[in-house]
Amino acid sequence: MNQTRYPVMGEIVEEDKVFVAVGKNMKESQSTLLWALHNSGGRKICILHVHQPAEKIPIMGTKFKINQLEAHQVAAYHEMERQDMQRLLDKYKQTCLQAGLSAEVHYIEMDSVEKGIVEFILQHSVKRLVMGGAADKHYSRKMVELKSKKAIYVRLLAAPSCQIQFTCKGNLILTRPGRLDGAGSSISSPSVSPNTNSNSGERPLRSRSVIEGHNALLQLNSPTQDYRRVMSENRGTGLLRTSGVELSPAARLFTGRADDEWSGVSQRSPSTGSRLSTCSSEIVDDSGLIQDAISEAISDYGSVTRFKDDVQNPSPPSVLQERGMNDELYDQLIQAMAEADSSKQDAFEESLRRRKAEKDAIEAKRRVKASENLYTEELRRRLEIEESLKKTNEEHGNIKKELDGVSEELRTALEQISVLESQIADSDHTVHDLEQKMFSAVELLQNYKKERDELQVECDNALRLLEEMREKQAEEASCSSTSQFYTEFSFPEVKEATRDFDSSLKIGEGGYGSIYRGFIRHTEVAIKMLHSHSLQGPTEFQQEVNVLSKLRHPNLVTLIGACTDAWVIIYEYLSGGSLEDRLNCKDNTPPLSWQTRIRIAAELCSVLIFLHSCSIVHGDLKPANLLLDKNLVAKLSDFGICRVLSQNELSSNNTSFCCRTDPKGTFVYMDPEFLSTGELTSKSDTYSFGIILLRLLTGRPALGLTKEVQRALNEENLKNILDPTAGDWPFVQAQQLVLLAMHCCDPVRKNRPDLASEVSRVLEPMRFSCGLSSSSVFGSERHCHIPHYFICPIFQEIMQDPVVAADGFTYEAEALKGWLDSGRNTSPMTNLELANSNLVPNHALRSAIQEWLQKP
Structure with missing residues (x-):
């Protein structure tokens, strides 16, 4: 008989290749690949991998179907997935190289992994494949079945010519x-392989096969009693019944055997015309178990030992006919x-029963009474x-009635689910429309911002023109007498007032x-009287009177009058004292809050910009010369040593107007270049402003500040140097201010920032937010009831212009712009890298905040 021969264990076919299916789970697929390398x-x-392109793409915390997005967005995301896949395959390939073998890499793109494997096997005529049969967590030593749906699908539908080995862990x-x-392949359990560990005394795993007509599993046990019971039950029927499946006499014999390298299944095909071939379906049995059962059953009959040989080695039909073995004779022999x-067996059992009856008779009488009681119970x-x-x-x-009711409820629930699915589809369409509108709104907002910037430039030009006109008016007014700008008081009036x-x-x-x-002329005033030995003489006195009498600014101290005979200057009275006193909490005054300090810094910056536009340099900026009114509004005073810059005198670097003079003022606040060169410029005031700003932030003395x-910036320990008495500083704002102050304090004059174009752009938005925080909303009882989602995570204040960042959190637009402009590309909340720097306005939240603020 011709039989198709398969490679048996130990043979090697040089041209064969072993394909190993690997997935995204590196840990589980790694064990499969290592097993294939070793065997x-x-x-x-x-290496074979099926790549599944994503059907949904995450954008801004939401997953969108690919048909809802632009083609280039889908292509970009899929390309990123392929790059990740290539890196994964490189890792698998590296594993093979570490094992001393080079490997080819194949991959196919398909929506289903199992379908992709089956398709690849068919297209490439794969002869051997190794893949995972179950997840590692399902593994046990007794596992003989597949737990993976993919593995079961491949086992059933892969090309019959492909030999597949399923592994786990x-x-x-x-x-x-x-x-x-x-031909169609049968499905079998694994035989014991050379590298399979088995405990001593355990039998090898039995082979199994599916019977194509009945799908019944045939099993035979070896003990003789089971054999006898089966023979007794089927006495005279001509059929042998095993595990509920009837077998004809011919079905108990096997007509051939073929060795298989991978399954160890014993099969035999019947010859044409044989009377024993009455079962057309394939019947697979464990030949070892049948041989043991028949041997044990026939060992008691020495006269029929030849029957064992006939079962193990059945004779051809011609021999059987010579012996006269027909179905009737065979059934009689079995019977x-x-x-x-x-x-x-009955004789042996009868002997045992008699012996037992003799023993039981003695005890029977004593148990009768107990048996009656037991019967009653x-x-x-x-x-x-x-x-x-x-x-x-x-x-x-x-319960059946309740189940009927539950079935009705289930039907109703299914109908509701169908309705909800329809509503969800409508919602998805609505979301898509809203996204399109949102993109349009973003584009419109960008146009508005561009227009705003253009208007800002025009406004700056108008302000510059206005300042030039003011300078011309001041020059024209300088020719007239200064007495018209202030009141002249007599010395007796001054003595009476004090x-x-x-x-x-x-x-x-x-x-x-x-x-x-x-008090002078029913007005509360501050009277400054110069000593005869004062550092400021008549020239400084006259200069301060001239400057203050001609200039007006909300953050300049107001000149009431003067007494030129006694060198007395009379200002408005400011009850808040000086900034130096408040920083030192003189007379147990409460410390200034961080909001107030930021506002004072912005007000000082504003008045300095005004003075510099008038070509005036204060020259003696320090907290003692910055006075506060009852509302803690800052007003700059003491213009005794201020200087008017000349347009004809240029500094040594020829970049700005300056005035050459002997250095005067407080040493720790003085410009280092002014001390070394004697050139006083507007950047000298910028240096002093930087020192004052550091004092507002830290509350520490100016010397060595x-x-x-x-040092704190280098050690990333900025929080420890901020003044804790000012309250909880918002870290982002504080860090911006510290860096700005250090920039102003640069020893090189040309490196210092411009107050109008650089410093003011940072301070003014902060001043606005601080003004909001000090409003009645925060000062009232409603402060403790502010919804937490109204508060900016950076500024810790109610948001005016909320925007959504790429991390999904909402921030104040100005705060997040400052965060991104400082060079950061991470989320302020999660510290993870932001996917992009796009900011989407949160109109819904903004409307909710405005509505909440308008409530009484």
Whole structure:
């Protein structure tokens, strides 16, 4: 008989390749690849991967179907997926190289992994494939079945010529043999392979096969008693019944055997015309088990030992005919063997029963009475059981009714689900429309911002023109007498206002002289009287009077009048004292909040920009010369050593107007280049402003302050140098201010920022937010009821222009722009890298905030 031959264990086919299916789970696929490397038998390894392009793409925290997006967006995302896949395949290839083998890499793109594997096997005529049969968590030593739906699909539908080995956690659990002739393949459990660990005394795994007509699993046990029982039950029927499946006498014999390298299944094909070939379906049995069962059954009959040989090596039809073995004779032989064995067993059992009866007779009498009691008890229990059974039947009836009701509810629920799915589809369409509108709104907003920037440029040009006109007016007014800009007071009026300079009315004193609080002409004023030995002489006195009498600004101290005979200057009285006193909490005054400090810095920047536009440099900026009114509004004073810059005198670097003069003022606040060159410029005030800003931030003395702040920046320990008495500083704003102040304090004059174009653009938005925080909304009882999602995570204030970033969180637009402009590309909330820097306005939240603010 011609049989198709398969490679047996140990043979190597040089031209064969072993394909190993790997997936995205590196851990599980790695064990499959390593098993294939160790058991390849010298064959070339080919890595096979099925790539599934994503059907949905995540954008801004939401997944969109690919048909809802632009083609280039889908292509870009799929290309990124392919790059990730290529990196994964490189790792698998590196694993092969580490094992000393090179590997080919193949991949196919398909929506279904299992369909992709089946398609690849068919297209490339794959002969051997290794793939995972179950997840690692499902593995056990007794596993003989596949747990993976993909593995089951491939096992059933792959090309019959492909031999497939299924592994789990580095162990072979199932092998599907391949057929060289292309015929349908049977499915078998794994035979014991050379590298399979088995415990001592355990039998090899039995082979199994599907019977194509009945799908029944045939099993035979070896003990003789089971054999006898089966023979007895089928006595005279001509059929042998095993595990509920009837087998004809011919079905108990096997007509051939073919060795299989991967399954170890024993099969035999019947010859044409044989009377024993009465079963057309393939019947697969464990030949070892049948041989043991038949050997044990026939060993008791020495006269029929030849039967064993006939079963193991069945003779051709011609030989059987010579012996006269027909179906009737065979059935009689089996029946005779069964009856003889049954008789022998019955005799043995009868002997045992007699011996036992002799022993039991002695005890029988003593158990009669106990048996009667047990019978009575058993009868009572039966009645109880019958009653309980009756109740159970009633409950079953009720449960059936309830199930009917549940079925009706389930039907209704399914209808509702269908309606909800329809609504969800409508919602998806609505979301798509809203996204399109949102993109349009973003584009419109960008156009508005561009127009705003253009208007800002025009506004700056108009302001510059206005300042030039003011300068011309000031030059024209300088030719006239200065007496028209302030009131001249007599010395007796000054003495009367200060009660002859009563020491109890003195509110300040310095190198220039003393300041008294007084009332003159029914007005509360501050009177500054210069000493004869003061550092400021008549020239400085006249200069301060001229400057203050001609200039007006909300953050300049107001000149009331002067007494030129006694060098007395009379200002408006400011009850808040000086910034130096408030920073030191003089007279137990409360510390300034961080909002107030930012506002004071912005006001000082504003008045300096005004003075510089008038070609005036203060030259003596320090907290003692910055006065506060009752509302803590800052007003700059003490213009004794201020200088008017000349347009004809240029500094040594020829970049700005300057004035050459002897250095005067407080040393720690003075410009280092002014000290070394004697050139006073507007950048000298910028340096002093930077020192004052550092003092507002830290509350520490000015001496050596820049070195302390620089050390904290280098050590990333900025939080520890901020003044804790000012409250909880918003870290982002504080960091911006510290960097801005250090920029202003640069020792090189040309490196310092411009107050109008650079410093003011940072301080003014902060000043606005601080003004909001100090409003009645925050000062009222409603502050504790502010919804948390109204608060900006950076500024810790109510948002005015909320925008959504790429991390999905909402921020104040100005705060997040400052965060991104500082060079950061991470999320302020998660510290993860932002996918992009796009900002989407949150109109819904903005409307909610405005509505909440308008509530009484």
